[in-house]
Each structure stands twice: as C-alpha cells, then as structure tokens.
Amino acid sequence: MPDLSITDPQIKEAIQKEIDRQSSHLELIASENWVTDAVLEALGSPLNNKYAEGYSGNRYYGGCSVIDEVEDLANQRVQELFGCTYSNVQPHSGSQANEAVYYALLKPGDTVLGMDLNGGGHLTHGSKANISGSYYNFYSYGIDENGLIDYDEILRLAKEVKPKLIVAGASSYPREIDFKRLREIADEVGALLMVDMAHISGLVAAGLHQSPIPYADVVTSTTHKTLRGPRGGMILSSKENNEKYNFNKAVFPGLQGGPFMHVIAAKAVCFKEALQDDFKDYQKQIVKNAKALAEGLKKRGMNLVSGGTDNHLILIDLRDSEITGKELEQRLDEVHLTTNKNTVAGDTRPITQTSGLRIGTPAVTTRGLKEEEMDKIADWIVRVFEDEKNIPQVKEEVMELCKEFPLPH
Secondary structure (H helix, E strand, O other): OOOHHHHOHHHHHHHHHHHHHHHHOEEOOOOOOOOOHHHHHHHOOHHHHOOOOEEOOEEOOOOOHHHHHHHHHHHHHHHHHHOOOEEEOOOOOHHHHHHHHHHHHOOOOOEEEEEOOOOOOOHHHOOOOOHHHHHOEEEEEOEOOOOOEOHHHHHHHHHHHOOOEEEEOOOOOOOOOOHHHHHHHHHHHOOEEEEEOOOOHHHHHOOOOOOOOOOOOEEEEEOOHHHOOOOOEEEEEOHHHHHHHOHHHHHHHHHOOOOOHHHHHHHHHHHHHHOOHHHHHHHHHHHHHHHHHHHHHHHOOOOEHHHOOOOOEEEEEOOOOOOOHHHHHHHHHHOOEEOEEEOOOOOOOOOOOOOEEEEEOHHHHHOOOOHHHHHHHHHHHHHHHHOHHHHHHHHHHHHHHHHHOOOOO
16 A cells, blocks of 8 residues: 555645654643554554454453453553552543543432633533533532642532532642542532542652552543653553443443554553653653752743742742733744743633643653753743743753753654
8 A cells, every 4th residue: 555645645745844843943831642563553553454342251242352452451551550459441532531420320410519711620621612621510629829729628528519529639739738638528418529640640659759649439540641651641540440340341332432552552652661660760750850840930020820830740839920821922933942831820821821721740750851951941931931032042042951952763
C-alpha cells in the first residue's frame, strides 16, 4: 500500500507542521506530554483493525485470543502499579471513565458533591455545561481565601445536602489533596467517595502524592498527562466493588461499544514504563521543576493561586491585572511558550477570557529541562506579561533553548 505522503499529502504535511510546532515550542500545558516511541509504535499497530466488544474471555467477536492477551497485560500492570485488585482500561477518555462511574453508582437526579470548576474541578465534576451537571443534582465545594481546599467546609456542605457521592480530584488545583480526610467526611455522611486522579496519576504511581486507592470506593484517571501514556481513561477499584456496582457493564455496553485495542496496547506499554525506577526519577523532576518555576514567577512579582505548588502545575492569578488569561496565553504563544487560559476562584471574566493561566511541567521535563531552565521560563513569562515589546527577543531566546533540548524522538 502507498504511504501517507502518496495517499494524502495534505495530512502528511499537516502532521509535519505539528511536529515542527512541537519541536520549536515549549509545551507548558499541564495536561499534555510526549509519549515514548514504544507507546507510539503500539498506537500505530494493526491492533487498530480488531473489534473486541466485551471483556477478556467473553467477547462478542471471534478472533480475540491475542486481544485478550493484550488487555490482560494492561490490567495486570496497572493493578500492580497502583495496588488495586480491579481495573477497566477500556474507557476512551477520562471523561467517559467518570460518566461510566456515575452510571454505575447513581440514578438521574441523585445528589452529588464535587469541586467547583473555578476552584479547580473538572467539567465532569458537575458543570452545568456537562452531562454530569444535567443528569445529576450536583453541589459544589471550592477553595478558601488561601487557595486551599477547606475540608471543614466540605463536611458542612455534605451534612447539609446529604450527597450519595462525593467527587474528589481536580484539573487545576496546585496542592496535595487529602484523600484520607475526604474518606472520613464521606463516612460521616454515608456517602460514596470517587476520586478522579487524572492529573496526578503519575505522581501517585511514583509515591509522590497520597494514593486514593486505600480510601476511595472507585478511582478514575486518564492515561496521559503525568502518566505519560496514550490519550485514554481507566477505572480502578476492588473486585468486590466491581461485583457490587458492575463498572464493567457501565463501560460496555453502557457507554461504549468496541474498545480501542491499539490504545489499550499503548496503555499496557506506558504502565510497564511507569513500573521502572527511572519513571520515579522523572516524576520527582516534574515536581522539582514545578516548584522552581513557581518560585521564579513569585520572585518576579506574579500572583499564584495558593502561593505555589505541591504537584506538576501552577495557576497564575490575573484578577488584579488588566491582562486576561486569554491575552497572556496569546502573547506567550507568540514567543513559542504554549499554555492555556484557566478560570480561577472569584473569576468575574467570561470563560472565553478568564482571569487565570495554567502552567504545567510534565512535557518540558520529558524534554530534559531542569530547574535552571524553569527560572528562564519564569523570566520569559514575566517579561512578556509586562511589555509586548519584549516578544521578539524572548521568542529568539525560547527558540534557542528548544534547539538545545530537542524533542525526545
């Protein structure tokens, strides 16, 4: 068969343009990363061609003996990695993993308590713009004046609204989350506890963040972000809880048909990579880099939500600035620093503008950057923030650093 350059030169050209963009930009979006060549090889494999509705040993299509082997390996590895006895690696995304758990645990209209989007939560934690906020009766908890989760306030709210489920985890919260305390709150009000650890799963795997596995009834996650695998989702729990709530049935046939077996193979590869000692070293550097970047921004006068970070991300607070999150994102993109605008607690600007900017260190850490380079990035961000006239010089400096640290492929 002819290769892509013959079959579809426009797509071939677009892919090359994106490779060039990634090579010449520093990726600072907290939810993005670069996978290894081994993960990419699995993603591009002929496993893509196979339908495999159902689960290992019980498929609705023939010819699945090898497919079963692949999915079994993925489940064995992820259970070893996180110390659980049940996993489902079929969800196509973290959002679908979350919706599957809701489908298994709840009925439409049930009361749920989740983290507010402006406080750091995710769309699937009850936003009215998402199916979660439409099908279920979500109440929200947020952060206090110091930018920290107020567990006493969560308890007060939980006693007031009596949720069937409490959802923990975040997409833009820069501090460690106390899952043990949340378990105590859930027990006090008779609620189930679900943890969405999508952003911090790599840190959890490396022992750098408290694991939710011993405390939550069920845990969901993406497999990319800090875990550095393919884009996808997963559900983790115990065999007993799966027997009780049937998460498998909620995923298939509840929400999905055939699983993406090439993606599951790539997940298996990333789980094996995460079981290696050098993965722990990588995660430690992610945290070191985030702290160095936060300190570099603070000493140059930038306001940070909660004053810093315990994990892989930083949230710049622009509420006192005339510059919006969108404007700063666009300025930084001009100098080849890729970030994303983000809402913050107390935000009065529209969601399309925002008063925050989210920055993360997983991808630049994969690229090989360390604390010294983080201070340079902090300097570039502040220079661009303070004066657009600095854009040409900063862009030149960023591109020089990109040449010094080529993409890891």
